[in-house]
Amino acid sequence: MIAQLLPTEVVAVDATLDPPEATLFPEEAEQIRNAVEKRRLEFTTARWCARRALAGLGLPAMPILPGLRGAPQWAPDVVGSMTHCNGYRAAAVARTSDMAAIGIDAEPNDTLPEGILESIALPQERGWVRQLMRTAPEVCWDRLLFSMKESVYKAWFPLTGRELDFEDALITVNPLARTFRARLLLPASALKEGDPTGFSGRWSAGGGVLVSAIAVPATVPATVGGQQNAPYQMLVGSAA
Numbered sequence: 001m002i003a004q005l006l007p008t009e010v011v012a013v014d015a016t017l018d019p020p021e022a023t024l025f026p027e028e029a030e031q032i033r034n035a036v037e038k039r040r041l042e043f044t045t046a047r048w049c050a051r052r053a054l055a056g057l058g059l060p061a062m063p064i065l066p067g068l069r070g071a072p073q074w075a076p077d078v079v080g081s082m083t084h085c086n087g088y089r090a091a092a093v094a095r096t097s098d099m100a101a102i103g104i105d106a107e108p109n110d111t112l113p114e115g116i117l118e119s120i121a122l123p124q125e126r127g128w129v130r131q132l133m134r135t136a137p138e139v140c141w142d143r144l145l146f147s148m149k150e151s152v153y154k155a156w157f158p159l160t161g162r163e164l165d166f167e168d169a170l171i172t173v174n175p176l177a178r179t180f181r182a183r184l185l186l187p188a189s190a191l192k193e194g195d196p197t198g199f200s201g202r203w204s205a206g207g208g209v210l211v212s213a214i215a216v217p218a219t220v221p222a223t224v225g226g227q228q229n230a231p232y233q234m235l236v237g238s239a240a
């Protein structure tokens with residue numbers, strides 16, 4: 001499911017079951033020593049996916065430990081991202097020579113709990129979410145918006161080492177092409193040289209799961225209007 005959302009330079013592996021043969025390195029196991037079973041399983045299977053993905057890049061199995069603010073620590077020449085939700089786990093990795101950042105996120109295709117949309121969505125985003133909830137109710141657009149923002153954060157944080165709030169990214173979606181864009185709303189004073197000012201990504205829905213994915217090429221600025229954001233018609237919530 002996830003590999004189709006990412007460029008060929010990215011190796012992505014997903015799983016809908018927890019393989020019994022999945023194991024952890026001792027230092028990884030230490031990280032979840034006191035965790036409940038659900039956490040152990042998602043942590044372990046995401047790393048099983050990651051090691052298979054790393055093997056696809058020709059790299060050996062290695063521990064993948066949580067680093068600053070929980071961001072996974074990859075080998076120096078690797079970028080990647082992991083996600084897990086009920087019934088779905090995934091990892092995506094690439095060489096830093098090809099990609100500057102990857103952000104992936106999976107969520108159940110269920111509507112957000114009451115009140116959450118208001119806390120994560122900008123007014124313009126609430127507008128397209130409500131419209132699409134009426135016209136294409138097979139996708140929980142509120143949850144998909146949440147997933148896209150999580151993908152943005154997972155790409156942003158390893159690139160910059162800085163936090164990003166939900167109101168800092170304005171998401172627009174193309175429901176037919178299954179693409180999305182994030183325009184960062186940070187004031188110029190909050191941006192440092194080389195920071196991305198936007199991201200573009202792809203999304204999918206299937207098997208009760210929503211997945212969003214962003215891959216930032218190493219050689220192209222991650223800005224809206226950059227080459228990676230080749231123009232496409234924004235059908236809903238167009239803001240770019």
Ligand SMILES: CC(C)(COP(=O)(O)OP(=O)(O)OC[C@H]1O[C@@H](n2cnc3c(N)ncnc32)[C@H](O)[C@@H]1OP(=O)(O)O)[C@@H](O)C(=O)NCCC(=O)NCCS
Nearest residue numbers: 043069070071072082083084149153154157164165166169
């Ligand atoms: C960290 C966060 C993005 C994780 O997303 P989630 O939907 O809760 O959980 P997922 O299962 O999809 O992803 C978990 C994985 O994200 C990765 N992750 C955690 N913190 C991360 C960070 N700071 N940067 C990048 N990746 C991170 C880890 O690999 C983690 O898996 P692991 O704990 O097994 O190693 C989320 O909990 C969070 O803190 N969000 C607030 C910030 C935010 O989203 N802002 C919106 C900006 S528009």
